[in-house]
Amino acid sequence: MPQVGTSPPRVDGLAKVTGAALYVDDIQPPGVLFGRTVRSTVPYARLDAIELDPDFDWSQVTVVTAADLTGPNVIALIVDDQPALVPVGGTIRHVDEAVALVAAPSKPLAEEARKHVRLVTSPLEPVFSIEDALEAKVLLHGEDNVFKRFEINKGDIAVGFAEAEIVIEGTYRTGAQEQMYIEPQGVIASWEGETVRLIGSIQCPYYVHKALKALYVLADEQVIVTQAVTGGGFGGKEEYPSMISAHATLLARKAGQTVKLVYERDEDVAATTKRHPSRTIHRLGFMKDGTLLAAEVDVVIDAGAYATLSEVVLSRAVLHAGGPYKIPHVKIVGRAVATNHPPHGAFRGFGAPQTTFAYERQIAKAAQAVGQDPFVFRRHNMYHLGDVTATGQVLRESVATEEVLDAVEAALAKEGPNPRAEGDSLKRGRGVAFYNHGAGFTGSGEERLKGQATLALLDDGRFCVRSSSTDIGQGAQTTFGQIAAAAAGISPDQIVVAQPSTDNVPDSGPTVASRTCMVVGHVVGQAAAQLMEQVQAYAKANDLDPSDRVAVAAHSPSELQATVTYRPPPGIVWDDQTYSGDAYPVFGWACCVVDVAVDTDTLEVTIERCVHAVDVGKAINPRIVQGQIEGGTLQALGWALWESVLYENGRVLNQRMTNSIIPTSIEAPELEAILVEVPYSHGPHGAKGVGEIPMDGPAAAVANAIEQALGIATDELPLLPETLDRLTRGGGK
Amino acid sequence: MKIELQVNGETRVVEASPIARLLDVLREEIHLTGTKEGCGEGECGACTILIDGEPVNSCLVPVAQVQGCELTTIEGLAASCGYAEAGATPLQTAIVEWGGTQCGICTPGIAVCAQALLRDEPAPSRARIREALAGNLCRCTGYQLIVDAVAAAAEGGQS
Ligand code: FES
Ligand code: FES
Numbered sequence: 001m002p003q004v005g006t007s008p009p010r011v012d013g014l015a016k017v018t019g020a021a022l023y024v025d026d027i028q029p030p031g032v033l034f035g036r037t038v039r040s041t042v043p044y045a046r047l048d049a050i051e052l053d054p055d056f057d058w059s060q061v062t063v064v065t066a067a068d069l070t071g072p073n074v075i076a077l078i079v080d081d082q083p084a085l086v087p088v089g090g091t092i093r094h095v096d097e098a099v100a101l102v103a104a105p106s107k108p109l110a111e112e113a114r115k116h117v118r119l120v121t122s123p124l125e126p127v128f129s130i131e132d133a134l135e136a137k138v139l140l141h142g143e144d145n146v147f148k149r150f151e152i153n154k155g156d157i158a159v160g161f162a163e164a165e166i167v168i169e170g171t172y173r174t175g176a177q178e179q180m181y182i183e184p185q186g187v188i189a190s191w192e193g194e195t196v197r198l199i200g201s202i203q204c205p206y207y208v209h210k211a212l213k214a215l216y217v218l219a220d221e222q223v224i225v226t227q228a229v230t231g232g233g234f235g236g237k238e239e240y241p242s243m244i245s246a247h248a249t250l251l252a253r254k255a256g257q258t259v260k261l262v263y264e265r266d267e268d269v270a271a272t273t274k275r276h277p278s279r280t281i282h283r284l285g286f287m288k289d290g291t292l293l294a295a296e297v298d299v300v301i302d303a304g305a306y307a308t309l310s311e312v313v314l315s316r317a318v319l320h321a322g323g324p325y326k327i328p329h330v331k332i333v334g335r336a337v338a339t340n341h342p343p344h345g346a347f348r349g350f351g352a353p354q355t356t357f358a359y360e361r362q363i364a365k366a367a368q369a370v371g372q373d374p375f376v377f378r379r380h381n382m383y384h385l386g387d388v389t390a391t392g393q394v395l396r397e398s399v400a401t402e403e404v405l406d407a408v409e410a411a412l413a414k415e416g417p418n419p420r421a422e423g424d425s426l427k428r429g430r431g432v433a434f435y436n437h438g439a440g441f442t443g444s445g446e447e448r449l450k451g452q453a454t455l456a457l458l459d460d461g462r463f464c465v466r467s468s469s470t471d472i473g474q475g476a477q478t479t480f481g482q483i484a485a486a487a488a489g490i491s492p493d494q495i496v497v498a499q500p501s502t503d504n505v506p507d508s509g510p511t512v513a514s515r516t517c518m519v520v521g522h523v524v525g526q527a528a529a530q531l532m533e534q535v536q537a538y539a540k541a542n543d544l545d546p547s548d549r550v551a552v553a554a555h556s557p558s559e560l561q562a563t564v565t566y567r568p569p570p571g572i573v574w575d576d577q578t579y580s581g582d583a584y585p586v587f588g589w590a591c592c593v594v595d596v597a598v599d600t601d602t603l604e605v606t607i608e609r610c611v612h613a614v615d616v617g618k619a620i621n622p623r624i625v626q627g628q629i630e631g632g633t634l635q636a637l638g639w640a641l642w643e644s645v646l647y648e649n650g651r652v653l654n655q656r657m658t659n660s661i662i663p664t665s666i667e668a669p670e671l672e673a674i675l676v677e678v679p680y681s682h683g684p685h686g687a688k689g690v691g692e693i694p695m696d697g698p699a700a701a702v703a704n705a706i707e708q709a710l711g712i713a714t715d716e717l718p719l720l721p722e723t724l725d726r727l728t729r730g731g732g733k
Numbered sequence: 734m735k736i737e738l739q740v741n742g743e744t745r746v747v748e749a750s751p752i753a754r755l756l757d758v759l760r761e762e763i764h765l766t767g768t769k770e771g772c773g774e775g776e777c778g779a780c781t782i783l784i785d786g787e788p789v790n791s792c793l794v795p796v797a798q799v800q801g802c803e804l805t806t807i808e809g810l811a812a813s814c815g816y817a818e819a820g821a822t823p824l825q826t827a828i829v830e831w832g833g834t835q836c837g838i839c840t841p842g843i844a845v846c847a848q849a850l851l852r853d854e855p856a857p858s859r860a861r862i863r864e865a866l867a868g869n870l871c872r873c874t875g876y877q878l879i880v881d882a883v884a885a886a887a888e889g890g891q892s
Binding site: 007010013014018019025179230232264265474475626627671 | 825837
């Protein structure tokens with residue numbers, strides 16, 4: 001069986017299905033203390049005092065406030081504006097912001113202690129909506145509440161709109177979305193002298209490493225961050241683990257004991273990052289024959305109270321706002337604004353789903369305006385090899401626009417699963433979405449990151465992959481094993497993947513941006529090939545049998561190793577000032593078609609069919625890739641139809657799984673995922689990223705389908721029955 | 734108080750409050766951590782175990798209520814089905830082979846629940862499988878490959 005393009009079972013599968021896999025809360029160190037977090041209940045206020053109830057018995061409780069910090073009070077990320085704990089005299093900027101920490105020998109005592117810490121605050125006037133933030137009557141940040149602004153220009157939109165025979169404009173809104181990984185955030189921290197050890201549910205060990213180094217002013221080797229088996233992340237465990245890790249390590253240092261800090265579900269939903277709410281105003285100009293001429297896009301995302309990752313999310317939002325369409329005149333402006341919501345952050349798709357929703361709604365309306373079939377309209381305007389994007393990037397290779405459209409149309413020609421909705425009052429509709437997603441870091445990001453991977457020969461003759469890319473369910477371990485096995489010409493069972501820990505793996509860059517397989521997998525393959533060469537050269541030089549790797553390992557005085565650093569493909573040029581050039585080394589392409597049945601009595605929507613073709617370059621493990629597409633698709637359908645985060649005065653009202661709904665196996669349709677493989681010359685075996693792309697498009701397809709079924713403009717998400725009710729009555733937002 | 738439990742065919746005596754959640758007793762007192770907690774309120778199904786053969790959310794059960802009951806957790810599932818040696822039931826193997834587990838945090842609950850379904854209904858339809866698993870949330874897979882795995886493991890299943 002070839003190592004690549006086949007689907008051996010996941011290497012971590014048996015441990016997971018038998019309950020043997022150890023997640024962070026399954027690790028129960030003796031004598032561990034349990035931590036809890038004291039959080040603000042007001043959205044914006046000065047913190048005047050923190051009071052401990054004098055009638056409570058504090059003898060067994062460790063309490064930490066900002067006064068216990070010895071280094072800078074900051075969670076280091078991009079802009080250092082977020083404190084680990086709000087200090088007395090400082091400003092509370094959102095509800096559920098961490099102010100103090102407690103730890104106790106039992107969970108009930110820790111919870112009780114938390115309730116006996118009182119915060120004295122003087123309220124300030126908060127800002128919650130994007131509109132109010134833009135109006136800037138109340139200033140939360142700088143002079144205009146704008147954390148970051150990007151602008152992209154191509155051609156001259158004044159000329160484009162003047163020439164256009166038809167111009168349409170729409171305003172599109174999307175709501176926050178909770179990642180709702182089933183395992184809440186959690187870490188365990190301990191100190192040995194001046195060295196801190198942390199294990200937890202984390203996507204990016206080196207992000208936590210960086211944050212803890214800054215917080216305590218420690219050297220690299222004094223901070224050891226290890227990833228436990230992680231129960232899902234989807235972006236939600238990209239940045240927030242730095243915060244919870246800061247808290248657990250502060251408690252552990254003060255208590256002089258190991259501390260476990262694992263969130264309850266309601267705390268996780270209330271306090272951790274979610275997908276950014278957005279508002280996009282989109283103007284599109286085109287000819288009566290359907291030729292697109294001009295697009296003007298103004299996207300604003302609600303960053304929440306701190307800058308965190310919002311500028312990077314915004315970057316991806318604007319870079320994807322042009323879609324897979326050839327448009328000669330384009331202007332895209334993006335802004336991330338400050339509000340008093342808890343910070344919004346990374347979630348699969350990372351800004352692209354928001355702008356994809358806007359442009360694919362516009363494209364659906366444009367096709368309708370000129371009376372064209374949605375596929376005909378899209379084919380007429382789609383990119384081909386050699387076309388130039390909004391940032392001026394020439395698409396030099398791997399443009400799979402035609403392939404994904406062909407794949408979907410072929411699938412639709414065949415019968416789908418049986419319609420599921422029943423009743424006399426059903427209206428049906430079909431919606432299309434067609435889009436692309438840039439794989440890997442934006443612009444010069446990979447150049448800066450210099451992601452590394454090491455392959456080492458173990459005593460038992462197997463090759464060990466050492467990288468900081470974490471398996472958070474997406475199958476990184478299995479995929480790396482297959483890539484390394486293929487490169488070394490050995491069987492995948494001769495490869496082991498090390499548990500990522502900053503004391504034994506190099507920094508491969510974060511596990512984000514659909515880069516793990518495409519970028520880190522690429523260097524894993526190169527390192528495996530180099531290690532095999534070393535093994536053979538060593539065997540030859542020492543008269544050993546090169547296939548007897550146990551003997552080679554035993555003979556070699558030191559471990560044989562090969563480390564490779566990622567080098568982006570040559571010729572990538574990106575200008576951060578003008579936001580022009582090669583935004584991504586390559587794009588994945590996709591088309592999703594959704595059939596809906598809407599019950600006109602209840603306005604409930606049933607997804608009757610969902611066909612989703614995604615170009616992945618090359619599927620290293622087709623089964624794993626299929627799982628990525630299906631999982632991402634259902635998250636997108638959830639965002640479109642069922643998942644809503646209700647904020648009231650900056651507080652999340654629906655903090656529990658009972659009222660913060662994600663789709664079950666019943667709402668989920670039979671998913672028809674189609675893998676399209678148009679290879680990328682710089683990915684392992686041609687592979688491109690797949691993690692995020694399936695999240696981008698399906699929501700627009702759902703909205704387009706409901707528009708067709710009900711004849712109403714479905715320009716906002718989520719399309720809950722109550723939203724549809726308002727829209728059918730003609731009410732905008 | 735002292736409470737006697739029958740867990741995976743063994744008698745375990747624990748010291749616990751009668752109203753302690755069964756989930757906590759299993760995880761923290763008996764150290765059977767394969768049973769997971771995703772919500773603590775009966776929504777996610779990650780804590781599913783079999784009580785006298787029936788799938789139940791152990792986060793909703795006070796421990797005193799199950800004295801004298803036969804409890805099967807994910808750690809004892811294979812043995813309870815006669816697959817002690819193999820360490821996994823054909824259903825569990827199918828879940829791995831089909832890609833029905835990704836992050837895996839939902840997987841023990843799903844395996845336990847689906848195993849009970851196949852015991853009672855050896856050849857369920859896909860719709861029936863979806864219905865039976867409706868109390869087990871999975872955020873990773875979109876359920877497709879889980880349903881495929883259960884269908885494949887069902888009698889005559891080949892999906
Ligand atoms: S933890 Fe019991 S149902 Fe979620
Ligand atoms: S595999 Fe991650 S929640 Fe189901």
